[in-house]
Amino acid sequence: MRYRYDTPQHSESNGERLAALRKRRRWTQATLARETGYSLAAVRAFERGRRSLDRGSVILTFAKALGCHPTEITGQPLAPGDEASQDAAAAVSSVHRALLRHGRPARPTDDEAARVDLTGLQGRVREANRLRSSAALAGTAARLPALLRDAQVAVEVCEAGDRRVAYGLLASAYECAMQYLYTMGHSAAATLATERVLWAAEATEDPLRALAARWYQAGEFLAIGEHDDAADIIEESLKALGPAKGPEALSLLGAFHLKAALNAARAASPAVAEEHMSAATAAADQLGVDRNDFELQFGPTNAAIWSVSLPVEMGRGREAVRTAEYVTAGLPDDYPPERRSHYFIDMGRGHWYNGDRDKALAAFLEAESIAPTATRMHAGVRETVRTMIRTQRRGPVLELGIRVGAL
Structure with a gap:
């Protein structure tokens, strides 16, 4: 299918929604900068779309300051x-x-x-x-x-x-x-x-089944930036697991460490994030194989994928790209498409943070080829592609922008 891209219609960006939410509070840009700890220049760049507002930790900081849900900034659900x-x-x-x-x-x-x-x-x-x-x-x-x-x-x-x-x-x-x-x-x-x-x-x-459900519960608090509550649920669950006995418990232990690493990354605690990532990698190495207990997809492959995703969450593009060189080569072709597509989305964002527009676009297109709907409905892809389009309004990036609703 070919897409027309001569006169695309405009859709709101995350920055435009951020500006509207700020004005709803009757705040100036300077007030928002003061309340969030970002510079006035950064707030202006986010609102005007010159700086991509796609990182979870940044969105959560603005959402908490403005007293809104993060989806009020990201605009979800997107219209398919x-x-x-x-x-x-x-x-x-x-x-x-x-x-x-x-x-x-x-x-x-x-x-x-x-x-x-x-x-x-x-x-x-x-x-x-x-x-x-x-x-x-x-x-x-x-x-x-x-x-x-x-x-x-x-x-x-x-x-x-x-x-x-x-x-x-x-x-x-x-x-x-x-x-x-x-x-x-x-x-x-x-x-x-x-x-x-x-x-x-x-x-x-079933104690393990109940603990696996707590993994999802922790994710709910993480998603709205309540990092202390998420950390409490994770720590209580890790304590209940104790020294993991058996592969099912070990895979659950590793999954909780990954969740803890993500929570710490979004809470701007990189040292804690790296500590939990190391624990997850150790559990994956001990497990030795990829498992799917409680639909959590934990094992050496998922731990490797997260070794790229985590630096992306912390805005460390160079580290993410460097790590991805090794991870991509070892990524099994039969690994679940949902996870593989998300990996390429993260890799694309890593390239974008690292200043490589062409490789970022190539990674997003690879993700789209693996899981079209999941990629097109991904708020981070849409926002990053929107920012890319501001300086390159023709060719594949614009066509992708139309498919993901970035215009």
Whole structure:
């Protein structure tokens, strides 16, 4: 498909939304600079789009100062522009409705109750999560509403041990819904899904399953910049895990260290971030293989990917690019597309921070080729590409800008 790019329509940038939020508070740029610790020149550059407002830690600093949610700056959820993204977004309302019905009587029909099959339901949950991690979001969207309904019915009609199994399947289905909603930019609905994951995981009476749900809970606090709360949840969970016994516990331990590293990076605590990253790498080395316990994708490959993502979060473009030279060469072709695409997004941002526009664009295009919808719906890609376009308004960068809604 060819895209016209002679007269693109304008869409708001993160900087323009930041300026509007500041004016809503009746603050001057100088006031915003004082409240956030950024220079007046930096605030002006962000608002005018001369400086890319895409780093999580920077967005969170402005959001906390202005008393708003980070998505009020990033503009999520984005309107899907292409047909595949529209298909992927088609189930958002139905999934949200299923989440709202959590805990209410399912009132299954006789046929629904008779059709409850935990083995079949397990296969359907596994397939939905496989599609999501494969970045086949339209396929995920097509399956989720009925899957959530059937898992809720199973919890209601099963008894004793089967009910605990049903709760585990419901927790996994909610996790799939949560990840899907986050990818599509619907953070409020995704937060609701996370609460449902916590509730269902506790009902399984499986300590590791319940701790895995806390990993997602920590992410909720991290996403809104409540770093102390996120750190408390992570530290409590690491303490509960203790010396990890068995590969499942070890992979969960490593995943918590990665989450702690990201939390510290966004809280401007680089030394703490590096300490947790080292602990995660040690756990991955001890594990020796990539695992997918509780859909957390932990192992040597994911730890290597994070060794690039973490410096990007801290704005260290040169370090990210240098590390990526080794990571890219060893990245398995069969690693889940969702994670591979996100890696190339981070690599693109690293090149951008390092001042290499061409390599940044090449990395974004590679991410798009792996997972088109996930890349086009990524707020950081959109904002970085928007900034790139300001000085180069023709060719592939502009075409990408149209696809991601940066214009």
